[in-house]
Every structure is written in C-alpha cells, then in structure tokens.
Amino acid sequence: MIRFLLSVCSVFALAMPSHAAVDIKEVTSESGLTAWLVEDHSIPFVALEIRFRGGASLDAPGKRGAINLMTGLLEEGAGDMDARAFARSTEALATSLGFDVSDDSLSVSARFLTENRAESIALLKAALLEPLFEEEAIERVREQVLSNIRSEAKDPNDIAGRAFDEIVFGDHPYATSLNGTEESVAALTRDDLLAAHRAVLARDRIYIGAVGDITPEELASVMDELLSALPETGAPMPPMAEVTIPGGVTVVPFQTPQAVALFGQKGITLEDPDYFTAILLNQVLGGGSFESRLMEEVREKRGLTYGVYSYLVPKDLAATYLGSVSSANDRIAEAIEVIRAEWAKAASEGVTKAELDDAKTYMTGAYPLRFDGNGPIAQIMVGMQMSGLPIDYIPTRNERVEAVSLEDVKRVAADLLDPEGLHFVVVGQPVGLETTPGN
Template structure:
C-alpha cells in the first residue's frame, strides 16, 4: 500500500509541475478559531497539498555562547517525535507517502510538508508531533551532531565558505549575522539536550509563525488544521535581535588560502524592501549584475576580458540589515583586474545610471520570468509564505509586474546614485591574489 501511495504522489507531483505557470492566482486569507492566520490557494483538481510554515527569528535567536543550537535543533525535528523514535518516525512518514523538511536560516526556521489528501489527518498528526514534541534522543543528537561537525570541518577548506565567514564578520561584527549560524565544531560539540530544548522554545512560538498552503484543501479545513497542528505551541518566543547598521569603507580584505583561484565577495549597505525606491533598485541591479549574460558585470568581466566564468550581484534583504552584494572568482593572477573592473562599473552605474535599452530589457526579463515561478503547489506555497514574511500585500502577485513596469529611467538613475557607493565598496578576497594589496587596517 505504501508503494502505491508513493507512486501516486510522484505522479501527482509530475503532473502538477507540468501545469501552466500562473501569476494571477486567487489567494485567500484564512483565520483559525485559535487566532492563527494563513494564506491559501485552493487547487482541488489534484488530491495533494503543500504546506509551508516559517518561524521568524531562526538562528539569530541562538543563546550567547550556543552558536549552532537552532540549526542542530532543526536538524533533529525529524529524528523522532512523540512515541516514535527516529527509525519509526521515518517509517511512518514513508508509509503515508508524506514529505517533511526542516531548515534553519539566519532569520527563520522553515518547515515544508507535502501530503496526499487521503492521508492528510495522519500526516498532520505526525508533523504536529515533530513540531510540538520532538524527542531529542541521545543517539539521534549524537548522530546529527557528528554530521554537522563533519560539514563544518569540510567547509573550513572551502574558499566560498571562508569568504562568507570573513565578509560577515567584517560587516556585522558581534551581531548574530556576524558568525555562521551553523556554529563551529567547538560550539556544536558543547551543545547539550537542554540547549536544544531552549532553542526550540526560543524559535517555535505562535507570535512569530507564518503559514501558507496550496492544493486540495478548503479554507475551513485549513483553519481547523492550523489549530490542530500549531495550537499547542507556546504563545511567545525569545526577543528578536536588534537591527544592525552596515558601515564599510572601500578597499580589499585578503584572506590567504592555498588555491589556484581566488574567490571575492563584495558589497556594502543596501536598501529595505519597504523603501519606495526598492523596485527601482531591483531593476537597476538586473542591469548591473543580476541579469545573467545581459548584465554589465558579466559583459565587462567575462565577455570582454575573460576574467571569470561568472560574476553577479544581488540585493540581500535580511530582517535586521540590508546589503547589495556580489561574487566573482578568477585566477590568482587575474583577480586584481576583475576587482578593478567591478569597481569601475560600480562607479559608472552610480554616476550614469542605465540606458533606455537596458531598462527595457531588464523589465522584459523581470516581468516575463515572474509567472514561471508559480509552477506547482510547492512553489506557490513557498512564495505565499515569503510574501507574508516580507510584508507584501495579498494581491502582490497581481500587482508586482505593474510595479516593475512603472520604474522609469529617472527612477533608476536616482536610486543608482543613492544606493551605489564606490567609497564604501568592500571586497573580501580568499586565495593567493597577485597584484592585489590589502587595504590599510584590513
């Protein structure tokens, strides 16, 4: 029976992914009797539901000296719950052809569930136990702890991870963003079961939960499901961290590492999503470094000079800080030139903005690609919960492309001059770069 259910779920997923993409979707706001709120897109034609849950705060709520606790706790949610140990929980999940995933990030703990309509009640009961009554059995803790520590030790030899660590420390200092949310081998090794229980209480509470669903479930059914699933969580979690102001100066920080290719991260303070200029900044970045082979950085650094296989930039909007950042990798004897070209293009965009042709192409790219994101229950549910956390209105999928189209050439030129700060553009380079001198006091 479980094999048939699994095969049917696979067929459902394949079929739904093949359905036409659609951005004009009917989103309902659903309130439960217990006071929880969710956004829902009903799709009753296929007996399958995707459920997304986010808890704001995430790994930023690690207790002092307990870095990595939220990440380890999250990794243990599927390793036994209620009366079921890890093996029994996995067997029960498989027998229902359900799928659960749990992830930790800087600003959120994420829970994703997929299940068939016929198994909804049993799947929700199993998911509830994992969220409300995780076991944190000693053998499971030690197994997952070993996996995390192994990954951390491997990352210690990864140039990208080294660059991210140095970049975050430089920009964020002693704020939680300034250290890796997975912790270090030492901090993870020292975590106790009590630390995991505290991490669970800090992060998984009703005052910070966001919920969305897409598929074969009605508003009334979802309202009842929310209370069954989450009604027994504590009302409040730990206080969220303070906002952090990013202050950088132009220059280069070099982290020596024995590798034939240097990796560079670069950026400075960005722009908030609720800023009136955000969409203009978003369009501008597509032209600068977010539009693939059409972007200026790709054209200048890769196509014209062959300095890299890829270079990009993006707007990074965290809950407590905003950045505009990018990445490039190049041979040690060519990274200095790549850095120089990026600095030049950063300054040129700040001074000149974009051309009308670049603006038109960026708009076409953004408006044409957007509907393709809505290609199944899972992606739709993920988009809905992300919209809630980002503070977007419920009609955002309908109005989003109009906001992009409304951006003018003057808007982009104004925001480029405001946002791009060559005098603050900081590079962190990991490798053995030639001809690239570290800035004083790096």
C-alpha cells in the same frame, strides 16, 4: 504509494493556474492563527508551508549552532516513534516533511494526500511539539554538522563569506555561521536543544501558506490542531544590525590557484519604495545574465573570469548589496578594478533605455515561472506575508516593475551605488593586492 505521490506532484504542477489567476484567501482559525490559502480541488493533494520568524539569529549567547542542530533533529524521532519508525510512517503515508533554518526563519514544509491528511498532520504535530532529541540521534546529526563545518573551513567561498560577515556585522548574530563552530557545536547538550526549540517555535512569529485540496474551514481546523499548543511567545528578536562596510580590500591568504572575491556595500530593504528600481538596476549591472555589464566587461571583453554576479540581500535585520567573482591570482586585481569602475559608471550615469527595457522583459517574463507547483506557491505566499506585502500583490507585481522609469533608475543608482564604499574580501594568493590598512 510513493510513485503515486510523485505522479500527483507532477500533474499538480502542470495543472496549477498561472500567477495572474492565483486567488488567495485569508483564513483565520478560532485560536487566532492566520494563513493564506489557494484552494484547488482538482488534485487530492495539499502543500502546507509554515515559517517561524527569527531562525538561527535567536541562538542564545555562547550556544551558536543550537537552533541549526535542533532543526536537523525534528524528523529524527517524535512522540512514541524513534527516527526509524518516524521515517517509516511518513513513507507509508506518502507524506513529505521538511525542516530548514536560515538566519531569519525556521521553515516547515509538508506535502500530503487528502486521504492521509489527518495522519500526516498528526506526524507533523509530533515533530513540532514532541521531538525526542534522543542522544543517539543528537550525536549522529551533530557529526553531520561538524563535518559541514570542517568542509566549509576548506572552501574559499565559505571562507570569504565568513570574513565578510565579520567585517560587516561585528557582534550581531549575522556575523557568524548559523552552523556554529566545532567548539560550540561539540559543547551543545540536550537541554540546549530544548531551549532552542522553545526560543523559535512559538505562536507570536508564525506565517502560514497552503495550496491545494483543502477548504478554508478545514485549514482553520488544521492550524489549531497543529499549532495551538505551541508557546505563545519565543525568544526576543535580535536588534537591527548596524551595517558597517568600509571601502577597501581584505586579503585572506589561502593556497589556491584561483582567488575568490566577495564584494559588497550597504543595500536596500524590501520595504523601501525604490526596491523594484534597485532590482532592475542590479539586473543591468550584474544580475547574472550574460548581458549584464559586469559579465560583459569582466568576462567577455577581458576573459578574467567564468562568471561575475551581484545581488541584493535584504535580510530582516540588515540589507546588503553583494557580488562575487573568481579569477587567477595574477588577474584578480584587474577584475576588481573593472568591477569598481563599472560600479562608479552606473552610479554616475545610470542605465540606458534599452538596458532597462531588457531588464523589465526579463523580470516580468521570469515571474510566472516561479509558480510551477503547489509547494512553490505556498512558499511564495509565506514570503509575501513575512515581507508585509498585500494579499493582491501577485497580479499587480509586474505592473509595478513596468512603472519604473529611466529617471527612477538613474536616481536610485546615484543614491545606492557606492564605489568608494565597496569592500572586497579576497581569498587566495592575489598578486598586487594587500589588505587595506584598518581592515
């Protein structure tokens, strides 16, 4: 049965139409839930994606890590099934259920055959509404989380990320790891997990996408069966984060032959009309390809690193513009100097027409590759809903990219890029670098 499911997934990925042909319908259930659906009956298979806004940012004060631990327990037994029985049931049905959490959302991914839809939805309903949270399972998953926390405490990249978030976000939930600390996770009780469950899984923050062999009427029925019994409201959303990034350097001493640096400044929100322009600007500056300016100047010309990247991070409650680089301890200072210089150059001069054309070719050419199966399409649709994008966004997206002019990029570069406000957190034993006073 499982081999059959994998075969179905592969065929479905190949059979799925290109992004330009994706026909999204809005479906509303009797109880008022809304979903976006791409209906395709060529394969007897459905991908269902559900997302709850808020995620780990809804942790109660003093209970950091509760929502992450709770999410890890959603498939560890539900209803009248313990963890082993639940796993056997999903395997027998060739059903895939996945749960994940980020700072901004809790995601539920279900993949099932049409013939097993009712049984698969019943399993998922039990996981969402009747998780057991048995002590044995709690302790097992707790130890997994604690192991991750201990591992991250020894990873220079994770250390840099934590230090940077503390500087930027202050007392906002974004300032701390959603995993929590060893102390906070060790202290969590079953009651804390039940409270975390109520805080996140509520009807007032649901976004739904479905792709495959299901009609609008069938999907409406599934939504009500699965989700109508959830609490109407959950915990209040946190406030917007006040992004405070002072320019300068923070050094975190750490025994390692190669220093790691995370750098960043204030970013740009998804809702900003210049967001596409900023994406194109970043593709030229440090978007990850070997043709980016940072890669050319820091790696190719000077051999200071194997890789240097920059990326926009538009979270729900804050927007930052980040980057990362690693280099030998005696060369990281030079790498930082080059990065800041390239930041300043782009801010004052913008980009060339050839660079912009290449960035547009990459962005428009890479976009269809995201639509490589029913699961990814369902995820994209949910992301569109959460970002407030229109239902006809997919066929018009590349037109928006092509409409960006050279003058637009120059204007946004001047407004967005802040070389003096760029802050570097360096983890290692960097030569010639010290923490800037005040940081």
